[in-house]
Amino acid sequence: MKILVPVKRVIDYNVKPRVKADGSGVDLANVKMSMNPFDEIAVEEAIRLKEKGKASEIVAVSIGPAKAQETLRTALAMGADRAILVQTPDEVGAEVEPLAVAKILKAIADEEQPGLIILGKQSISDDSNQTGQMLAALMGRPQGTFANTVEVEGDHVIVKREVDGGLQTVKLALPAIVTTDLRLNEPRYASLPNIMKAKQKPLATKTPADYGVDITPRLTTLKVSEPPVRQAGIKVADVAELVEKVKALGIA
Amino acid sequence: MKTLVLVEHDNAKLSDATLPVVTAAGKLGEVHLLVAGHNCGAVAEAAAKIAGVAKVLVADDAAYAHGLAENVAPLVAQLMGDYDAFLAPATTSGKNIAPRVAAQLDVMQISEILSVEGPKTFTRPIYAGNAIATVESSDPKLVITVRGTAFEKAAAEGGSAPIEAVTGPGDAGTSSFVGSEIAKSERPELTSAKVIVSGGRALKDAETFAAVITPLADKLGAAIGASRAAVDAGYVPNDYQVGQTGKIVAPEVYFAIGISGAIQHLAGMKDSKVIIAINKDEDAPIFQVADIGLVADLYQAVPELTAAL
Ligand SMILES: Cc1cc2nc3c(=O)[nH]c(=O)nc-3n(C[C@H](O)[C@H](O)[C@H](O)COP(=O)(O)OP(=O)(O)OC[C@H]3O[C@@H](n4cnc5c(N)ncnc54)[C@H](O)[C@@H]3O)c2cc1C
Ligand SMILES: Nc1ncnc2c1ncn2[C@@H]1O[C@H](COP(=O)(O)O)[C@@H](O)[C@H]1O
Numbered sequence: 001m002k003i004l005v006p007v008k009r010v011i012d013y014n015v016k017p018r019v020k021a022d023g024s025g026v027d028l029a030n031v032k033m034s035m036n037p038f039d040e041i042a043v044e045e046a047i048r049l050k051e052k053g054k055a056s057e058i059v060a061v062s063i064g065p066a067k068a069q070e071t072l073r074t075a076l077a078m079g080a081d082r083a084i085l086v087q088t089p090d091e092v093g094a095e096v097e098p099l100a101v102a103k104i105l106k107a108i109a110d111e112e113q114p115g116l117i118i119l120g121k122q123s124i125s126d127d128s129n130q131t132g133q134m135l136a137a138l139m140g141r142p143q144g145t146f147a148n149t150v151e152v153e154g155d156h157v158i159v160k161r162e163v164d165g166g167l168q169t170v171k172l173a174l175p176a177i178v179t180t181d182l183r184l185n186e187p188r189y190a191s192l193p194n195i196m197k198a199k200q201k202p203l204a205t206k207t208p209a210d211y212g213v214d215i216t217p218r219l220t221t222l223k224v225s226e227p228p229v230r231q232a233g234i235k236v237a238d239v240a241e242l243v244e245k246v247k248a249l250g251i252a
Numbered sequence: 253m254k255t256l257v258l259v260e261h262d263n264a265k266l267s268d269a270t271l272p273v274v275t276a277a278g279k280l281g282e283v284h285l286l287v288a289g290h291n292c293g294a295v296a297e298a299a300a301k302i303a304g305v306a307k308v309l310v311a312d313d314a315a316y317a318h319g320l321a322e323n324v325a326p327l328v329a330q331l332m333g334d335y336d337a338f339l340a341p342a343t344t345s346g347k348n349i350a351p352r353v354a355a356q357l358d359v360m361q362i363s364e365i366l367s368v369e370g371p372k373t374f375t376r377p378i379y380a381g382n383a384i385a386t387v388e389s390s391d392p393k394l395v396i397t398v399r400g401t402a403f404e405k406a407a408a409e410g411g412s413a414p415i416e417a418v419t420g421p422g423d424a425g426t427s428s429f430v431g432s433e434i435a436k437s438e439r440p441e442l443t444s445a446k447v448i449v450s451g452g453r454a455l456k457d458a459e460t461f462a463a464v465i466t467p468l469a470d471k472l473g474a475a476i477g478a479s480r481a482a483v484d485a486g487y488v489p490n491d492y493q494v495g496q497t498g499k500i501v502a503p504e505v506y507f508a509i510g511i512s513g514a515i516q517h518l519a520g521m522k523d524s525k526v527i528i529a530i531n532k533d534e535d536a537p538i539f540q541v542a543d544i545g546l547v548a549d550l551y552q553a554v555p556e557l558t559a560a561l
Contacts, residue, residue, distance in 0.1 A: 011379065013516070016382065016515055017379040017380075017382040017383060018382075019382075019383045025383075026378070026379055026382075026383050038497075097360050098351070098360070098361070099354070099355065099358075099359070099360045099361075102355060121497070122497060124379070124380065124496065124497075125378065125379060126378055127363065127364070127377065127378055127379070127380065127496070128361070128363050129347050129351070129363060130351035130354070130361050130363060131351075132351075133321065133347075133348065133349075133350075133351035133352045133355070134351045134352065134354065134355035134361075135355075136321075136322075136352060137325060137351070137352040137353075137354075137355035137356050138355050140426075141426060142322050142424075142426040142427035143321055143322070143348070143352070143427075145321075145344075145347070145348050146344060146348075148490065158430065161344075162344070162490045162491070163344040163345070163432075163434075163491070164343050164344045164345070164443075164491055164499070165432075165434040165435070165491060166432065166433045166434040166435050166489060166490075166491050167432060167433040167434075167490070168318075168429070168431075168432040168433075168434075169429075169430040169431045169432065170320065170427055170428065170429055170430060171427065171428045171429075171430050172426065172427045173425075173426045173427070176426075181490070181497075182480060182483075182484065182490075182493075182497065183483070183484065183490055217360075218359065218360035218389060218390055218391050219360050219362065219387045219388065219389055219390070220387065220388045220390065221385050221386070221387050222373065222386040222387065222388055223385070223386045224378070224383050224384070224385050224386075225383070225384050225386075226383065226384070227377070227381055227382065227383070227384050230522055230527075230540075230541045232539060232540050232541065232542065232545075233527075233542055233543035233544055233545065234543070234544060234545070235534075235539070235544075235545040235546070235547060236544060236545070236546050238546075238548075239546070239548070239552075239553050239556040239557055239560065240560070242528070242530075242544065242546050242553075242557060243557060243560040243561065245528075245544050246505075246528070246557070246561065247561070249504075249505055249526060251446070251447050251472055251504065251505055252471065252472055252561040
């Protein structure tokens, strides 16, 4: 079974995003970029399935600017076998919307015929939480979103999902789509030898047009602004003063 | 404009998460509700009583019993022939189903809206709430998830909408429900609680977390929350996580105890009315958003506070 893992290049999670003064977006110039953290978890899960003998090949895919190659090389260094970059115009901030990403992934899945596609549940840039579900709909296949554990057994996969009240377990017929939650695994770091080896692994470059997908956005961003800033309040000297303040709030 | 709102429920009870979505939908036009479930008549009746609702559709079928997206999304997509907008709460079930509906309708979803600015214009948080985008849709139909803390709850009583049975394609045959581990608790729910006591990595382990945080929460009748670090380390279940990728909360009072205040955590609680932080590090970022801060060792401060309340 082949596993497809879409990985997105996003602002590093340690960086505090700054809104551009002209309100056109978030400033990404000279900002550290990394693989979306949920996608690292997706790559790791695919590698573990391969190590368990449940998968034969892992193909990483990224839709983005030329620099998204770096993200794919990271996936290859972690253990993916080959990569596909679907390159989009380079202008900063040109983000492809989840619907268009899902359409491109659907076209790639039609070609590659993976048994499992593992995505992140959410990209920490646009916070959409849509792509996996959309891909599953376009393919007419089942989805195990917000996965906490994934077990492939024969022609199906059992996914334990992190839901609002706790956990829910579903059984999905393969091929299936899974999206990762934080507790699925702890991604490995790529070792230096593996980073070197990754440079030799195949990386194909395509464009959205190769898959016949129109990436014109459906949503227009009219403006991007700073959220209201919260002012720091006071510090109390001791517990006695805190008790007074809490009592004054009328909750105790 | 005619809107269809997905009702959140467990077949027996309507969840409060539905109510802010009704308010958001009301800003767009006429509000109809969809109850998709099994033996869910009581939910439909409760839905019909919500103020401002014009009609309730009920799809009662074993295929919808567990809210499986593979089965519910085609039902919604079919009903959307008669509607201009579909709205769901930005809960795990809403987030699971709505994008699947959007793709079936070939429209972009607008995730976690904070406000309705016009018939096709909305604000939504991006980058963990560090930026707010105003977006306009060019799609013929809207698919939206609604952040519950951003809209007032519609009144649960006062309406008397007619209830109409509908049927959908039923079981897609690709997925099945195996089981769930849903903890029953007497505590208020995290997303609707007036007071929340949250603990972080500093709480050491599950026993210590329970020994320090629970008595304070009990005293205040509060819900219990946690940082990702506390959840990852197994101090508390995953659904206690507050933050960018956990639950978004906005209680009257939020206690952050032994939590540093990473941007991902702040994203989930910075709209709380009053934030109280207890941390031994006076430079912890949580103090930049806290209304009341106490620099102290939580192992002394929290038991003292609990005893004094
Ligand atoms: C993709 C992604 C998504 C994430 N999503 C979330 C999310 O939704 N929610 C979330 O919370 N995090 C999230 N995180 C994690 C986040 O970045 C932080 O790592 C996490 O919030 C830290 O948790 P913490 O504050 O409990 O731990 P720490 O940062 O380790 O802070 C512990 C604090 O306790 C204090 N302390 C220690 N001992 C004592 C004592 N005896 N008395 C008083 N104070 C003490 C310390 O001074 C410190 O400030 C996410 C991260 C990533 C990469
Ligand atoms: N441009 C992209 N390239 C590759 N994968 C993507 C891209 N955008 C989204 N994804 C995948 O979809 C997941 C969810 O993203 P989103 O729906 O944007 O929150 C991510 O974690 C990725 O796995």
